[in-house]
Amino acid sequence: MTAFEPKHVGSLFRRRSNYGVWKGKAVRDDTLYIERRGKVMVITSIEFYAPFSVCLDKSFSFEGDAMIDEEHLRFGNVFVKKSTVTLEEPIKVKELYPLSGKGLDKVESTIKLLYPEEEELEFVISSSRKLAELGSTRELYEGLCSLVGRGRGLTPSGDDMVSGFLSVYNAASTYAGRRKLCISSKALEKTNSFGRSMIYYSQSLQLDKKALKLVTSLLEGDLSLTLEAVLELSKRGHSSGLDYSVGALSACRHILSMWEVVKREERTE
Amino acid sequence: MVSREEVEQANKKATERMMESEPMWVDVVRADEALRLKEKTLLHAGPPVRWEDASGPLRGALIGASIYEGWAKDEVEATKALSRGEITFEPTHHHACVGPMAGVISPSMYLFAVRDRKNTLEAFSNMNEGIGKVLRYGAFDKDVITRLKWLEEVFAPVLKSTVRRIVKEKKGLNVKQLISKALTMGDECHNRYIATTSLFVREIARYAVEVSGKKEASQVLRFLEENNFATLNLGMAAAKCMALAAHGIEMSTIVTVMSRNGTESGIWVSSLGERWFTFKAPVPRGLFFPGYSQEDANPDIGDSAITETAGFGGFAMAAAPAITSWVGGSVEQAIEITKKMYEITFTEHRYFQIPYLEFRGTPCGIDIRKVLKTGVTPIINTGIAHKKAGVGQIGAGTVEFPFEPFKDAFKTYLENYR
Numbered sequence: 001m002t003a004f005e006p007k008h009v010g011s012l013f014r015r016r017s018n019y020g021v022w023k024g025k026a027v028r029d030d031t032l033y034i035e036r037r038g039k040v041m042v043i044t045s046i047e048f049y050a051p052f053s054v055c056l057d058k059s060f061s062f063e064g065d066a067m068i069d070e071e072h073l074r075f076g077n078v079f080v081k082k083s084t085v086t087l088e089e090p091i092k093v094k095e096l097y098p099l100s101g102k103g104l105d106k107v108e109s110t111i112k113l114l115y116p117e118e119e120e121l122e123f124v125i126s127s128s129r130k131l132a133e134l135g136s137t138r139e140l141y142e143g144l145c146s147l148v149g150r151g152r153g154l155t156p157s158g159d160d161m162v163s164g165f166l167s168v169y170n171a172a173s174t175y176a177g178r179r180k181l182c183i184s185s186k187a188l189e190k191t192n193s194f195g196r197s198m199i200y201y202s203q204s205l206q207l208d209k210k211a212l213k214l215v216t217s218l219l220e221g222d223l224s225l226t227l228e229a230v231l232e233l234s235k236r237g238h239s240s241g242l243d244y245s246v247g248a249l250s251a252c253r254h255i256l257s258m259w260e261v262v263k264r265e266e267r268t269e
Numbered sequence: 270m271v272s273r274e275e276v277e278q279a280n281k282k283a284t285e286r287m288m289e290s291e292p293m294w295v296d297v298v299r300a301d302e303a304l305r306l307k308e309k310t311l312l313h314a315g316p317p318v319r320w321e322d323a324s325g326p327l328r329g330a331l332i333g334a335s336i337y338e339g340w341a342k343d344e345v346e347a348t349k350a351l352s353r354g355e356i357t358f359e360p361t362h363h364h365a366c367v368g369p370m371a372g373v374i375s376p377s378m379y380l381f382a383v384r385d386r387k388n389t390l391e392a393f394s395n396m397n398e399g400i401g402k403v404l405r406y407g408a409f410d411k412d413v414i415t416r417l418k419w420l421e422e423v424f425a426p427v428l429k430s431t432v433r434r435i436v437k438e439k440k441g442l443n444v445k446q447l448i449s450k451a452l453t454m455g456d457e458c459h460n461r462y463i464a465t466t467s468l469f470v471r472e473i474a475r476y477a478v479e480v481s482g483k484k485e486a487s488q489v490l491r492f493l494e495e496n497n498f499a500t501l502n503l504g505m506a507a508a509k510c511m512a513l514a515a516h517g518i519e520m521s522t523i524v525t526v527m528s529r530n531g532t533e534s535g536i537w538v539s540s541l542g543e544r545w546f547t548f549k550a551p552v553p554r555g556l557f558f559p560g561y562s563q564e565d566a567n568p569d570i571g572d573s574a575i576t577e578t579a580g581f582g583g584f585a586m587a588a589a590p591a592i593t594s595w596v597g598g599s600v601e602q603a604i605e606i607t608k609k610m611y612e613i614t615f616t617e618h619r620y621f622q623i624p625y626l627e628f629r630g631t632p633c634g635i636d637i638r639k640v641l642k643t644g645v646t647p648i649i650n651t652g653i654a655h656k657k658a659g660v661g662q663i664g665a666g667t668v669e670f671p672f673e674p675f676k677d678a679f680k681t682y683l684e685n686y687r
Contacts, residue, residue: 106687109270113522114642121273227683231676235644242642 128250149191159195163202164247279520284634287515292507293441297429301376314372315530324531326407329658330371333409367572370405379425392509394502408661430480444507457589459582460650508579524635531570546674555666580633
């Protein structure tokens with residue numbers, strides 16, 4: 001593998017401009033260097049790939065598709081350089097008092113304002129509304145499975161939504177002593193290794209800092225923290241962070257309408 | 270809560286007004302007559318700043334202007350008066366005014382007056398002194414003051430008579446057309462004004478000779494011949510007019526001011542009034558005059574980012590490959606910068622076009638939502654001032670506007686439109 005240093009990344013990054021997620025993401029967050037065919041291809045937000053750091057920390061071999069050596073992970077022909085980022089402590093919700101009503105509407109409006117593409121937005125919002133309304137666990141599971149691998153991007157929009165949904169749903173389930181929902185390995189085969197990895201760690205509630213902030217603030221009903229988290233997540237990928245947020249919101253709506261244990265008072269501030 | 274469609278409509282309205290604005294150079298006016306300044310008040314570039322926080326070049330320019338006005342006889346006296354608040358200073362933008370670098374404007378200075386008849390707006394900018402040791406870069410020695418006096422006593426009166434003749438004949442000089450032409454001739458109209466100034470001379474030379482004495486006309490034309498940046502300030506006043514036309518549109522997320530005072534960089538957003546969103550100004554990187562280096566550079570300063578706000582300058586870098594010899598970088602990077610700016614703008618300019626990009630319109634109307642979404646911030650071409658007062662210009666380069674003002678502006682926007 002060709003050695004590289006961060007100083008090389010800028011120029012190589014600039015040359016790279018052919019597709020959404022790969023483009024323009026080396027901006028503010030800590031960075032991750034990705035190599036392909038022996039060359040540095042792109043740097044991107046480290047948190048976006050936080051699940052990969054778990055692979056490093058736990059020496060986890062991912063479905064035979066990822067190879068770990070001292071410095072790199074490999075996903076197919078994409079190499080990921082080792083980073084020092086670790087995931088946050090397992091999620092702990094202090095109280096289950098989800099954001100509801102107008103609060104959720106405001107967060108959704110903010111997401112709509114920031115969303116990059118009108119057509120995708122329609123798909124994402126309509127899918128999230130459907131998810132929220134699915135009554136039985138079986139229907140919900142099938143609904144989630146149908147979204148896996150749907151849409152464009154390094155992590156398809158559907159995967160981001162499923163990840164957001166499961167993060168919130170399973171965090172709430174843990175608090176309420178309910179069964180968690182997990183997508184089967186077979187269903188995960190519909191998507192790529194990036195999407196698989198993200199859904200896997202999201203449903204296991206192993207989240208990075210920004211996702212954690214969103215899930216906790218949503219479930220504890222803190223509107224301003226939720227908005228803050230959405231703004232932070234918005235820079236992730238082409239629409240990845242926003243898709244994740246839409247999924248999380250959808251889970252919140254689902255819990256509010258289907259579970260009885262949740263307090264239903266409106267919290268808008 | 271405001272809907273996406275409403276914001277899109279508002280932004281369309283704002284950018285339409287920005288693009289359709291028709292700034293015409295119509296007059297040369299004294300600052301004290303045009304701006305109704307309070308007694309012993311100076312104007313400066315960027316967001317408001319206190320004397321104790323002001324950077325070297327801004328302090329230098331304020332000192333120089335105080336000496337030029339006769340309010341102080343030297344640096345010591347001026348510093349005392351400024352630090353005690355006996356001489357006050359306010360942002361140019363609060364007076365529909367713009368000035369490059371320190372942007373200091375004093376009552377006796379003459380200004381370009383630009384009028385947008387479509388939107389009934391007026392904007393002003395001071396006269397450009399050239400490059401190197403000049404007031405706008407914080408220099409204030411005898412030569413600087415002498416040049417300012419010459420601008421006041423010779424240059425401005427000739428231009429005033431000239432423009433009045435032009436107004437009689439064709440209602441003024443259309444600055445948008447001038448910029449539009451220059452963008453197809455290798456200028457980006459922030460840090461390269463060679464074509465613009467040449468076109469300007471072509472437009473005014475005959476009138477200048479007709480309305481003034483041979484000696485004065487010759488001096489003025491000579492000055493224009495030697496100062497490629499002579500039309501920078503006129504271009505900035507036009508850009509301010511365009512940005513003003515886009516300002517004050519309810520629900521719009523379009524940026525209408527980007528400016529820096531050497532300490533902080535700040536923005537205004539169309540729907541958020543004259544509220545500044547600021548953050549520490551970054552230090553530009555670029556090429557330096559012999560004897561100076563990056564270490565001497567002051568943080569970013571000047572109102573000239575109004576050009577990028579209006580859709581040219583750094584946003585039109587792809588139109589000006591030769592600029593890389595002045596600000597550094599490669600032609601490829603210049604093109605990439607323009608392409609990158611499309612990611613954070615609402616539309617493409619109808620009148621400002623880039624030949625190399627198949628006459629694609631320049632990126633126009635910075636949308637705070639897109640800055641927030643992409644994490645990409647505007648890239649600005651700029652001159653570089655020495656961090657110490659009194660030295661002047663030491664180079665030119667580019668600088669990335671900080672991200673935080675956009676984030677703060679969007680948060681405020683959400684609060685306002687919840």
